[in-house]
Amino acid sequence: xxxxxxxxxxxxxxxxxxxxxxxxxxxxxxxxxxxxxxxxxxxxxxxxxxxxxxxxxxxxxxxxxxxxxxxxxxxxxxxxxxxxxxxxxxxxxxxxxxxxxxxxxxxxxxxxxxxxxxxxxxxxxxxxxxxxxxxxxxxxxxxxxxxxxxxxxxxx
Numbered sequence: 001x002x003x004x005x006x007x008x009x010x011x012x013x014x015x016x017x018x019x020x021x022x023x024x025x026x027x028x029x030x031x032x033x034x035x036x037x038x039x040x041x042x043x044x045x046x047x048x049x050x051x052x053x054x055x056x057x058x059x060x061x062x063x064x065x066x067x068x069x070x071x072x073x074x075x076x077x078x079x080x081x082x083x084x085x086x087x088x089x090x091x092x093x094x095x096x097x098x099x100x101x102x103x104x105x106x107x108x109x110x111x112x113x114x115x116x117x118x119x120x121x122x123x124x125x126x127x128x129x130x131x132x133x134x135x136x137x138x139x140x141x142x143x144x145x146x147x148x149x150x151x152x153x154x155x156x
Contacts, residue, residue, distance in 0.1 A: 013093040015052055018042050019086050022049075023061070024141045027078050032071030055089040078141055084132035095125050 022038055035046035035053070042049070053072055056062045061081060062072050087093070098121065100114045 015090040015093055016083070016087050018044070019052060019056060019090055020083065020137060020140060022053075023056070023074060023081065023086070023137055024078065024144065026062070026072060026074040027137075027141065032065055032069070032073045034071040038072065052090060055091060056086070059085070059089045061085070061089065078138035079136055081137045082133050083135045083137070083140075084129060086137070087129075087132055095128060096121055 022033075022042060025038075025041065026033055035049040038049045038053075039046040050064075053062060053064070057064060061074065061076050063075055064070070064072055098117070100117055101110060102114070104110050
């Protein structure tokens with residue numbers, strides 16, 4: 001097995017899960033959520049929040065209100081936002097860390113391996129994209145509600 005060199009763990013892109021997390025909180029909020037509040041919640045920087053939320057604003061999911069008592073508010077119901085919608089709004093981050101080798105593009109073995117890998121990755125990506133399109137943020141919020149109720153019921 002080939003492993004990554006020590007100290008070179010692959011950086012995962014958490015924008016999709018972070019923004020879904022934030023949108024569900026925004027749905028439950030009693031008013032706007034500031035970039036600072038969102039950043040604290042997601043353990044990141046307010047600049048990262050503003051930059052990422054811009055994609056959600058551009059597709060009409062959220063809006064930003066400036067000034068005192070301002071912040072981000074949700075414009076669409078969670079029922080009308082799918083995981084795929086958020087994936088697209090955050091710039092369609094790369095799905096797989098697996099890539100093709102190309103140090104010997106004239107090698108017929110490498111060409112065969114890359115053709116097989118390309119086919120497998122395209123099929124897997126299409127399946128994942130289809131699944132993302134089937135799950136709404138409302139369904140995720142409902143799962144949260146179920147988990148929250150169960151945790152409260154099991155607490156003394």
